[in-house]
Amino acid sequence: MRWQPDAVGRLQASALELFAERGYDATTVADIAGRAGLTRRTFFRHFTDKREVLFVGSEQLLQAFLAAMEAADLDAPPLDTVIVGVEALADIFGPERHQFARTRAAIISSCPELHERELIKLASMSAAAAETLRTRRVPGPVATLAADTGVNVFHATFTRWIAQDDPAAFRRILHEVLRTLSSLIAHHRSDTDTAALT
Template sequence: MARWEPGARERLVVAAVDLFTEQGYDATTVAQIAERAGVTKSTFFRYFPDKRDLLVAGQETLRQLLAEGIAEAPEDASPLDAVAAGLTRASTAMGSMNRELGPRLKAAVAASTELQQRDALKSVSLAAAMATALLARGVPDAVAALAGELGVLAFKRGYAEWSESDRDGADELAPYALAALDELRAATASLG
């Protein structure tokens, strides 16, 4: 097996998503994922403690980028404008691999209760990161929590639309996430 080839982590994620989609999460083993990725089981465990963690690959980077974007937003930015800065910053980490995996990952998550739970925990974690960054800017707790939740919802909606859109375009994720945030901002005004 080609353990020395670069990109083992990415190959493991792609292999796992493909296998989860083809045969289901429960029927997929770590050995199968490693074999499909062209690495050994020990290489798998160097990157991931178990197969559940493949779903949240890159989550810490995403959390950090969201928080950095919020922290670096202009001082006079509203909470949602700061979230928009976080979404823009986090979108820079999303490339063509993320875009292509989106629909397959969505299908794999939809077919597995365990992956749905893991995805929900990921959302909570991202919302908490944004809320914490907003709190550091002096935003009141309830507003920070709500803005963080809206940020996660905007990211997920934007990502879904981006990953399912025409792949021939060279467009980035950020416009999709920001458009989703604008829709949510408008929707909150109608809540009364």
């Protein structure tokens, strides 16, 4: 067997190229392995199926997010704790990852099955964040709302990051999203909300 430097990286790059060229459904594992100059067997040593190529980083992402939340000041307000977690993702979504993230997102939005998997990933992230907040004695319903809000902020940041051309902008965009959210809430003052204050 030949020595295979960075087989995972080569398989990922080949898969992304092929998904973009031919579509996700029309690409087989054999195609991916062939393009990378590797065998199907090598592919299956690293991934369970072709979908996993696109989601292999999700677990590390989740762990980085939760580790940062756990390291946050215990006195931090709930949403701050979640945002500390999102801040940690700025290190992962650095300039070197911009092109990959863009290509990956285009593939994911082209295929309902992948899009659903992405939604489930975000929901798991939110559930884990809520659980982390509850272990920090944040009451359940507040924990869920803070977690969902923080994961929304992450999702909005990520979506804007890949839609624009500055690969280093993740952190700046995160701050913009937080300001937009503050302003949305600050300007929210409907009749019903006023009625609720009585």
